[in-house]
Amino acid sequence: MTMKAVRIMSPGPAKSLVYESIPKPTLPSASVLVKNKFSGVNFIDTYFRTGVYPTPMPTVLGEEGSGVIEKVGSDVKDFAVGDRVAYITRTASYAEYTIPDDRYIKKIPDSVSFELGAASMTQGLTAICLTNQSYKVKKGDIVLIHAAAGGTGRLFVQICKHYGATVIATVSTEEKADIVRKLGADNVILYTQEDVPTKVREFTNGKMADVVFDGVGKSTFQASFDSLRRCGTLVSFGNASGKVPPIEINMLSKGNIVLLRPQLYGYLTTREEFETAATELFDLIAKKVLDINICKIFDLKDAEKAHEFIEARKTTGKILLRIDD
Numbered sequence: 001m002t003m004k005a006v007r008i009m010s011p012g013p014a015k016s017l018v019y020e021s022i023p024k025p026t027l028p029s030a031s032v033l034v035k036n037k038f039s040g041v042n043f044i045d046t047y048f049r050t051g052v053y054p055t056p057m058p059t060v061l062g063e064e065g066s067g068v069i070e071k072v073g074s075d076v077k078d079f080a081v082g083d084r085v086a087y088i089t090r091t092a093s094y095a096e097y098t099i100p101d102d103r104y105i106k107k108i109p110d111s112v113s114f115e116l117g118a119a120s121m122t123q124g125l126t127a128i129c130l131t132n133q134s135y136k137v138k139k140g141d142i143v144l145i146h147a148a149a150g151g152t153g154r155l156f157v158q159i160c161k162h163y164g165a166t167v168i169a170t171v172s173t174e175e176k177a178d179i180v181r182k183l184g185a186d187n188v189i190l191y192t193q194e195d196v197p198t199k200v201r202e203f204t205n206g207k208m209a210d211v212v213f214d215g216v217g218k219s220t221f222q223a224s225f226d227s228l229r230r231c232g233t234l235v236s237f238g239n240a241s242g243k244v245p246p247i248e249i250n251m252l253s254k255g256n257i258v259l260l261r262p263q264l265y266g267y268l269t270t271r272e273e274f275e276t277a278a279t280e281l282f283d284l285i286a287k288k289v290l291d292i293n294i295c296k297i298f299d300l301k302d303a304e305k306a307h308e309f310i311e312a313r314k315t316t317g318k319i320l321l322r323i324d325d
């Protein structure tokens with residue numbers, strides 16, 4: 001039996017993504033087979049594609065998806081054939097079928113669409129985990145969020161506002177500035193034109209930020225560092241502009257800065273940890289605290305276009321791949 005999937009054979013540009021037939025995965029006894037409806041596209045997928053994050057080749061890309069359970073392994077107790085589910089996975093969802101790690105599957109109610117299920121997972125769980133565990137955002141905090149109109153950035157803005165923080169958001173265009181203002185950002189910096197620490201100083205009357213969430217990486221690292229108050233926290237969690245070069249550890253002494261470089265899976269090592277975060281996520285969606293904007297849907301065969309779209313900084317929410325029956 002075969003299935004359609006999008007694979008990468010060797011590191012390269014978006015056009016190196018190959019849509020083809022490959023063998024359907026065989027189900028181990030402790031897992032479930034999901035017939036996918038949607039796969040989510042994340043900036044991380046481009047890191048695997050280009051080799052920024054090394055991965056064995058060839059590989060099916062894709063970190064999350066939604067669909068219906070088609071088969072259940074004999075050892076599985078918590079899921080049944082026909083369950084509607086969303087999941088995160090370590091590369092494998094740009095395909096008709098995926099066998100996710102059963103620690104990372106969430107049943108979704110009929111009221112949650114397959115689109116929303118796939119769209120909420122990686123970016124939503126990242127925003128929940130980093131604002132609770134990398135740094136516990138609380139009422140009164142001043143939070144600086146980079147690329148705030150992007151898929152993950154939008155969710156950080158909404159969650160930090162919900163927790164009672166003052167949000168300073170950076171974006172590259174006026175159009176994106178309008179988006180983040182509507183989401184509740186208190187101040188916006190056009191970081192392609194304005195000096196970020198200078199603006200943060202101005203907006204905070206010199207207090208500076210308690211925490212910076214930086215998924216942009218190389219081009220913003222120094223500005224993030226310089227935007228913090230004494231004993232502030234820099235959460236560097238991505239490389240959209242390139243990897244942050246190695247740093248001289250003594251730089252942290254200037255202001256006794258706390259620096260973290262977390263990854264989502266470091267907070268989700270067990271089924272319980274995943275369930276706690278996913279339950280909080282769906283609760284915030286149900287309460288309409290989180291508005292997950294599905295920005296564009298491509299067909300699976302057009303994954304190349306989806307990668308070009310995200311790399312061209314066009315995302316103002318989630319990109320999905322539709323997987324036809």
Ligand code: NDP
Nearest residue numbers: 043147150151152171172215238239240241263264313315
């Ligand atoms: P986004 O939708 O946020 O897209 C990336 C955004 O980064 C762009 O829209 C752009 O916003 C900004 N950007 C700045 N410089 C560049 C550049 N040179 N090239 C492209 N984009 C640039 O993507 P995601 O929400 O999927 O991911 C955001 C970040 O979060 C990524 O770095 C990702 O790796 C990270 N992440 C990390 C996780 C972890 O576990 N550590 C988990 C999930 C996400 P603008 O136009 O406003 O500058």
